[in-house]
Amino acid sequence: MRAGVIVVGLGSMGAAAAYHLAARGVRVVGVDRFAPPHERGAHGGGSRIIRMAYMEGAEYVPLVRRSYELWRALELTAGETVLTTTGGLMLGRPESAAVAGALTAAQAHGLPHELLNPAEVRRRFPSFTPADDEVGLFEEIAGLVRPEQAIAAHLRLAATAGADLRIGLAVEDWSATEDGVTVTTAAGDLHADRLVLAPGAWAPALTRLRVPLRVQRRVQHYWRAADGTWFEPGRFPVWIWEYGPGKTAYGLPAVGGAVKASLHHGDEAVDPDAGAAPVREEEISAMRAWLATRLPALAAGDWLGSKPCLYTLTPDEHFVLGLHPAHPNVAVACGFSGHGFKFAPVVGEILTDLVTKGSTPHPIALFDPARSFVDLG
Numbered sequence: 001m002r003a004g005v006i007v008v009g010l011g012s013m014g015a016a017a018a019y020h021l022a023a024r025g026v027r028v029v030g031v032d033r034f035a036p037p038h039e040r041g042a043h044g045g046g047s048r049i050i051r052m053a054y055m056e057g058a059e060y061v062p063l064v065r066r067s068y069e070l071w072r073a074l075e076l077t078a079g080e081t082v083l084t085t086t087g088g089l090m091l092g093r094p095e096s097a098a099v100a101g102a103l104t105a106a107q108a109h110g111l112p113h114e115l116l117n118p119a120e121v122r123r124r125f126p127s128f129t130p131a132d133d134e135v136g137l138f139e140e141i142a143g144l145v146r147p148e149q150a151i152a153a154h155l156r157l158a159a160t161a162g163a164d165l166r167i168g169l170a171v172e173d174w175s176a177t178e179d180g181v182t183v184t185t186a187a188g189d190l191h192a193d194r195l196v197l198a199p200g201a202w203a204p205a206l207t208r209l210r211v212p213l214r215v216q217r218r219v220q221h222y223w224r225a226a227d228g229t230w231f232e233p234g235r236f237p238v239w240i241w242e243y244g245p246g247k248t249a250y251g252l253p254a255v256g257g258a259v260k261a262s263l264h265h266g267d268e269a270v271d272p273d274a275g276a277a278p279v280r281e282e283e284i285s286a287m288r289a290w291l292a293t294r295l296p297a298l299a300a301g302d303w304l305g306s307k308p309c310l311y312t313l314t315p316d317e318h319f320v321l322g323l324h325p326a327h328p329n330v331a332v333a334c335g336f337s338g339h340g341f342k343f344a345p346v347v348g349e350i351l352t353d354l355v356t357k358g359s360t361p362h363p364i365a366l367f368d369p370a371r372s373f374v375d376l377g
């Protein structure tokens with residue numbers, strides 16, 4: 001029987017889409033070139049930050065709010081924990097995007113938050129040593145999501161709801177006409193009424209969009225401090241620290257004993273077929289040097305390992321999410337620019353709306369796949 005919807009890519013966003021489609025009774029075929037969760041794309045590494053006072057734009061707040069609801073609903077259905085509330089600390093100068101952007105979003109949406117001067121940051125969170133001209137915005141609801149568990153739960157529940165998941169099958173091409181869509185794989189063609197494209201780092205080759213997408217490598221570093229109790233969820237928040245113009249580091253409390261601290265910026269282009277290069281010694285020492293003046297207990301601790309991962313960046317670092325400009329029966333979700341995971345369940349809901357009803361009540365104008373970047377240079 002011909003499928004209702006084919007979902008290409010069953011990672012963070014595609015797994016959520018497959019689940020929401022199947023749960024709404026749609027006949028879904030999902031395809032992934034690997035076996036998600038895996039470490040070849042954007043979701044590996046054990047933990048992802050979730051926060052509501054969104055420095056990247058107040059427009060994201062209703063979407064994060066809905067994501068919190070859907071993460072909790074997923075936990076109830078799956079019978080496991082994927083989201084842990086830890087509190088979140090945005091650090092930097094008062095005018096930095098990390099602090100001022102989070103404050104703008106918090107004020108626009110009446111979100112609970114506290115502004116802390118550097119002495120208050122040091123007293124409340126003794127692991128952090130901000131400079132005298134830096135402040136912290138604390139948000140209690142922030143926390144971490146476990147990406148591997150979340151993707152596995154979405155896929156398991158999708159299959160239980162009837163989705164046909166083809167794992168280890170690469171999609172080579174696709175076409176769409178008014179009569180439906182055809183997806184080409186080494187195992188033959190697949191046909192359906194509609195198509196969802198969520199191929200992560202492979203989006204530049206597969207989506208045929210005009211939005212310029214850059215695939216870059218980032219490294220996640222894992223540490224263990226001598227007194228690890230200070231870094232457990234409950235005592236240690238998720239954090240983002242803007243320490244210079246365009247320079248941001250972030251970290252999360254211990255998951256399985258490993259505390260994450262990494263740099264958000266970088267510029268190393270990657271061919272996703274070749275994969276990201278392993279961590280280099282100088283990257284570990286640079287991270288340790290960065291931590292030495294800001295989180296000295298971590299810098300003095302043991303390095304446990306590092307994992308590379310892929311960012312797919314748009315020029316404005318806003319997502320690409322909507323109907324394909326050339327094909328109204330194709331929805332696309334890509335270009336999550338290093339901050340998409342927390343939104344996975346609402347993206348799944350939005351993609352389901354788009355391919356079943358042609359529109360969504362969620363606010364996604366910011367993510368228009370047809371937007372122009374001529375003015376951005």
Ligand SMILES: Cc1cc2nc3c(=O)[nH]c(=O)nc-3n(C[C@H](O)[C@H](O)[C@H](O)COP(=O)(O)OP(=O)(O)OC[C@H]3O[C@@H](n4cnc5c(N)ncnc54)[C@H](O)[C@@H]3O)c2cc1C
Binds near residue numbers: 011032339341
């Ligand atoms: C180091 C790092 C840290 C991050 N930290 C955070 C954070 O703290 N908070 C947050 O919210 N976000 C964070 N992100 C971003 C977030 O993880 C990504 O935005 C999100 O995982 C992107 O999901 P995706 O579905 O687009 O890609 P993926 O999860 O990689 O899924 C894409 C899938 O498509 C499959 N695929 C590709 N091409 C094909 C094909 N031709 N045929 C079949 N299958 C195909 C791939 O195998 C893959 O499984 C981070 C990302 C990285 C790399």
